[in-house]
Amino acid sequence: MIALPAPKPEILARREEIVAALRTIVPGDGVIGEPTRLKPYETDGLAAYRQVPLAVVLPTTTGQVAAVLRYCHETGVRVVPRGAGTSLSGGALPLADAVVVGLMRMNRILEIDLDDRFAVVEAGVTNIGITKAVEGDGFFYAPDPSSQLACMIGGNVMMNSGGAHCLKYGVTANNLLGVKFVTIEGEIIDIGGAHLDAAGYDWLGLITGSEGQLGMVTEVTVRILRGPEGARAMLAAFKGTEIAGAAVDAIIGSGIIPVALEFMDKPCIHACEAFAHAGYPLDAEAMLIIEVEGSVAEQDDLLNRIKAICERFDPISLKVAESAEQSLAIWKGRKGAFGAVGRISPDYLCMDGTIPTSELPFVLKRIGEMSTQYGLGVANVFHAGDGNLHPLIMFDANDPESFRKAEAFGGDILKLCVEVGGCLTGEHGVGVEKRDLMTVQFTARELDQQRAIKTAFDPQWLLNPSKVFPLEGAPVPLAAE
């Protein structure tokens, strides 16, 4: 288990006063102080960790967010920002002495401009909500995390979330134009806007993926793109992971960048097939789902090129969708992968390291060995084009020993990712989950440098504390101005 800091008794003792003060800022039912009603906020997508917060506040305006943060800053109260609470790394996990500032009530779409291809939305708008607002005109918002029905754009910004189509369209950071940023001191700052490149330091780039460490975001300006004429998928199954890896290399080496290129290993194929009956080949060691875009003729051209490449690798099966329905059927298993694994195991941990794609066969072999050693099953899905690996470690949450082993197994996988030249997290963030592994990837000085930058934004370290940075290694004091 990952340690959380002891709550400050002097803050706990002030609960009633704090709740009353918050009520003067956010009226009505926007402040929750009753312990029973705080329960729904006790965890996020990393459900093994739970902690009821001191209070929850649900502002409806940027002004309220600023006033809440200023109050917390002036009176030394810790803050945990929250969107939809789908973080898989415990990024939105509360602390006992912290106020959760949830932006789910800030869910308005403020402006859509199709000519200039941007939309301005409040932080609590869901990811899919942006696409829904513009798809009638043929546009979409590109980053598409699997959680897109629930997760919110503010959370996406703070996690720099990716999706199945980011090989072509990039992750959140590549699709943002601006944010309305609120500092812990309660200052409201507009960063970027409807134009592509703001001059000066790239504050937008620094804030994106900062996991609530630097400030809060209340509005986001995103790029919206015109969708392609169409898209179609194919499935290619191979006798070995190495062979599938070589096929991926050959596809990219041929100059084709498919819009999606997903890899599943044998346990994952089996779990998904049992769940979705998508017609996946059960004798395959590895399977690719490859999607291309364009007109029907363009799709045919690209799929034929890819098929010809795959044929060089002695495939067990190659299935090119003939229609949009067949495409959906191919995707159905992959999209349900998490749910499918959830059916064969009571609980699972979803890991998220990235590796150089050439290391895939070696890494999968080592994960297989670790699985035997820990006695826990694992299924691997992988964004093959960009090296982002999602091993799903199966365990039983009712058995503390099983959970301990699963965490240790996950830690070993992430260390392996770093060893082969990759990183701890490709899209889910560090949160609490990977906090203590940061020393595997970074030197003490590198972490101190990042801490010093956090201090420049949040001098008292009130924002989302005990996440991202290992607890030991005290905050670096602020250099004198």
Place this chain on the structure above:
Amino acid sequence: MSDLIAPADEDGLAAAIAAAHAAREPVAIEGNGSKRGLLRPVQAARTVSTRNLSGITLYRPAELVLSARAGTPIPQIEAALAEKGQHLIAEPPDTRAIFGSDRPATLGGIVAANLSGPRRITWGAMRDHVLGIRFVNGTGEVLRSGGRVLKNVTGLDLCKLLAGSYGTLGVMTEITLKVLPAPEATATLLVAVPDAAAGVRALSAGLGSPFGVSGAALVPGEPLLAALRIEDFAPSVTYRIGRLRETLAGFGALTTIEGEASRALWRDVRDATPLAAQPGEAIWRLSVRPSAGPAVVAAAGALGGRALLDWGGGLAWVAAPATAAAHAALVAAAEASCGACTLFRAPEDLRQSVAVLPQEPAPLAAIGRRVKAALDPAGILNPGRMRAGA
């Protein structure tokens, strides 16, 4: 010119910065110095250059990654990529003609200035493709951020912070980029348009089509031409140009140019050649919402200058007389649409007397000073390069 120190390796560079930090002595930071004329001049007795930190250190075409030391000349990187049929995604401008420099830009310089060319409109800026950096901070420590994989959200993203920081926060020594396959074919549809407003509407219609336009500029001349580029496999280029012709038929007379003619046009747009800036003129780069591009063209005209619009109208290169009044007028034109104006090239007295970058709101400027202090506590790295007294 101040004394030039060009260490042979990263350790040497770190030692030079550590010494400057210990002595509280400001240093100018540069690669080949090809953009010395960009932004404000730095007053420093010494210049530390990355030019001897050169060479590609890792290139895996199938993984779409390339790492090179910061002093590696851009043409060398472009040549290595071309050999494997790949390219720099953001197609950074070659500013040699603008600044009258005979040395090519280095990778470190292009990233530190976050300079992107026409492809930025669909494929992202230079900073979007920086996967990892090694850098020396203002105390002489060698640090890393990011890595060599395409997806990485581990820790604060200092790659983005340093990209576009013009050497004021740290000296990058090695940079890893995402690269992509170069297209098999390319062609450009040219639409003769009556004026900038009609031109931007044509570009917007093209960019709002499903055909994947990867360049959208207004090329000055008689007539004014809206240029829309398609880059893809050959059959796709043929098909998409055909569909674009249908989409844009109502906007003006259409012509198509292909292959090398198309590539040459976009090299010119990339390098702002059609702007035809005269030696005595100043050059500005404005980033605005695309529909505000025509207002910038009008502002440039009122100053007796000219503008070249790229990025669908959202990037305006302006050449006009090098005066403080012209600068103020263009800053106002950018601010009118909440955009950003950068004084790109000007005589030294003008660069020193005006704010070459947009002013930041006070609370952000205060954070900026603290972040600068966190990376460069003695304030020795390129003081005054971006803003007076900072």
